[in-house]
Amino acid sequence: MFGNFKYISFTELIPPLVKRSGGLVVYTPSAAIAMELNQGTLVRAYRNQERLGLEQAKEILLELTQLPEAPFEFTGRPIQLVPDGLNYFLPNMMVDLVAHTNARPTYADQFIDPNTRFCRTEKDGYPAGIAGRFLIEASYWLESPKGASSHELSAHLRVSLETVLYNLYSLRQSGYVQALDAFRLQQPLNPAPARQGLWGRLVKGLRR
Incomplete structure (x- = not known):
C-alpha cells in the first residue's frame, strides 16, 4: 500500500492500518520516518534509522498529521508487540492532541x-x-x-x-x-410486517 498525504491525510490512513501489521515509511522533506505497526499499535519508530522514544514518536506523529504532502509506503509483515516497545495505539493520537492547545483548530474540520x-x-x-x-x-x-x-x-x-x-x-x-x-x-423500533400481496411485494422490492 502506498500513496501521498497530498491525496490522503495521515489521520485518514489510520483506519486501514488498524487492520494490518507491517512497516510504514513516510518520506518527509527533512527525514525518513519508519514505523513498525501491529494492527494500529505503534511498536517501534525511527527517524533516519534513529530509534525514537514514546514522547519523540508522539511529536513525529503530530508532525505527520500537519504535512500537506509526503509520499508513504506500507509493507505488510508480522510485527509482534514487545515489552520494550512503544506499544502506542494510533487512534489514541487524536485524543492526546487535546493537550496541544495550539493544535486544536487544525483538526476542527475533521x-x-x-x-x-x-x-x-x-x-x-x-x-x-x-x-x-x-x-x-x-x-x-x-x-x-x-x-x-x-x-x-x-x-x-x-x-x-x-x-x-x-x-x-x-x-x-x-x-x-x-x-x-x-x-x-x-425507522420505528418495531416496524410492522409488510402487507402481503402484489403491493407488499412491490414495496419490499423497492426497499431492497
Missing part, C-alpha cells in the same frame, strides 16, 4: 457534526487508554437503539464537547463506534 448520532459497532472489548475509558462510560447511551449525539454525551458525562469529539473520532477510527444514518433513525 470532526463530524456534534448533532450526528453514534452507536457501538459489533467490535468486542475496549481500546486501551483514554478512549477506552470514555467508551466504558458512554456505552449505556451508545448502545441504545437511537444512539447518542456528541452534545448528549457531553451533557450525560459532564465533559466538554471538544473532549467528546476527540474521543468519538478516535473510537470511530478504530472501529468501535459508527455514525447512524438518517434512514435508520427514521
Whole structure:
C-alpha cells in the first residue's frame, strides 16, 4: 500500500492500518520516518534509522498529521508487540492532541457534526487508554437503539464537547463506534410486517 498525504491525510490512513501489521515509511522533506505497526499499535519508530522514544514518536506523529504532502509506503509483515516497545495505539493520537492547545483548530474540520448520532459497532472489548475509558462510560447511551449525539454525551458525562469529539473520532477510527444514518433513525423500533400481496411485494422490492 502506498500513496501521498497530498491525496490522503495521515489521520485518514489510520483506519486501514488498524487492520494490518507491517512497516510504514513516510518520506518527509527533512527525514525518513519508519514505523513498525501491529494492527494500529505503534511498536517501534525511527527517524533516519534513529530509534525514537514514546514522547519523540508522539511529536513525529503530530508532525505527520500537519504535512500537506509526503509520499508513504506500507509493507505488510508480522510485527509482534514487545515489552520494550512503544506499544502506542494510533487512534489514541487524536485524543492526546487535546493537550496541544495550539493544535486544536487544525483538526476542527475533521470532526463530524456534534448533532450526528453514534452507536457501538459489533467490535468486542475496549481500546486501551483514554478512549477506552470514555467508551466504558458512554456505552449505556451508545448502545441504545437511537444512539447518542456528541452534545448528549457531553451533557450525560459532564465533559466538554471538544473532549467528546476527540474521543468519538478516535473510537470511530478504530472501529468501535459508527455514525447512524438518517434512514435508520427514521425507522420505528418495531416496524410492522409488510402487507402481503402484489403491493407488499412491490414495496419490499423497492426497499431492497
